[in-house]
Amino acid sequence: MTVFAAVQRSTEQASLPSQEARRAFRSGAAATTAGVANGFVQGNLAILPEKLAGDFHRFCQLNPKPCPIIGMSDVGNPRIPALGLDLDIRTDVPRYRVWHDGEVTDEPTDIMKYWRDDLVAFVLGCSYSFEEALLDEGLPIRHVEQNLRVPMYRTNIACSPSGPFAGPMVVSMRPLKPADAIRAVQITSRYPAVHGAPVHLGHPHSIGIKDIAKPDYGDAVPVADDEIPVFWACGVTPQAVIASAKLPFAITHAPGLMLVTDLKNRNMAVI
Incomplete structure (x- = not known):
């Protein structure tokens, strides 16, 4: 059984999945948390x-x-x-x-x-928090389907500086068909506390991403010919x-x- 499956199995059996997930990680389990403790x-x-x-x-x-x-x-x-x-x-x-x-x-x-x-x-x-809402609306999330980490990229979008903290915004990417991308904008705009609506759709090079197949963090996922990459601001920015x-x-x-x-x-x- 994979670490991910073990964590997911333990969360399914728990009255409070978030606590069971933390106990598993406290014991040394290390795996992507995409899809773990759904709802939390x-x-x-x-x-x-x-x-x-x-x-x-x-x-x-x-x-x-x-x-x-x-x-x-x-x-x-x-x-x-x-x-x-x-x-x-x-x-x-x-x-x-x-x-x-x-x-x-x-x-x-x-x-x-x-x-x-x-x-x-x-x-x-x-x-990961707004992904539950996307899945509830039937929108596919490729990295969840493939049990991967979401792909993340450094961009040419500069953050506003404060003291020593300055640098580029990092974004996460999910490939979606255009109609699904529009729906994803509508859904995630309701979640400002977890990044809100996308910051960019399509044309990765416009925000400084040279190769969509080579993320700076996370795992690469395929983008089909009938899909566009949709980019959300990401908490890996720090x-x-x-x-x-x-x-x-x-x-x-x-x-x-x-x-x-x-x-x-x-x-x-x-x-």
């Missing part, structure tokens, strides 16, 4: 020293499409009760990335040995910014392996 909000993670937290908070306010904050820890506290009473930010992500001077130096399944009393954790909305700023120290999630919270996707919608 997933989040991108950025952990920074307190001295940088103010600038990063401002960066998120200036760039709400890629960086919508859904949770934030107190300084030195690895728990965010509003996202899950048992949630521990140090252990409950399937895989982390540890950054030194803008480079990934480790990708552990927990960050206990890296945790410090001066760290602040930010959890940002994730496009990772591109951390690399550009060459920050001395930071921790993030590994792209596509998210924090599963106890928030409900349906509560993210704006009527």
Whole structure:
């Protein structure tokens, strides 16, 4: 049985799938979280020293499409009760990335040995949350169908800077037929807390993507002749910014392996 299947099986048997998913990841399971704990909000993670937290908070306010904050820890506290009473930010992500001077130096399944009393954790909305609404409307999601991570790309769309935080927006891509793409715009515009409507449709080169078959993060998925690539702002943007700023120290999630919270996707919608 694959790790993904084991996690999915455990969530199906649980009264609260999000808690079971976190327990599985806490035990060392590492797999894409696309399709895991359906109905529950997933989040991108950025952990920074307190001295940088103010600038990063401002960066998120200036760039709400890629960086919508859904949770934030107190300084030195690895728990965010509003996202899950048992949630521990140090252990409950399937895989982390540890950054030194803008480079990934480790990708552990927990960050206990890296945790410090001066760290602040930010959890940002994730496009996996609006995928439930797309699937409910019968729209296909290729990376879910193929059990892959969503493809993500650095673009030439510049984020508004704040302190040391500056750099390109990262986008996630889902191929859709034109009529489905129009419907996807309508559906996802109701979810501003998890990136909202797409930022671009078609013509990848127009936003600086040279080869759609070579994502910067995640896995490549095929785009059929009768489909167009649809791009949403992505919560991996802070990772591109951390690399550009060459920050001395930071921790993030590994792209596509998210924090599963106890928030409900349906509560993210704006009527």
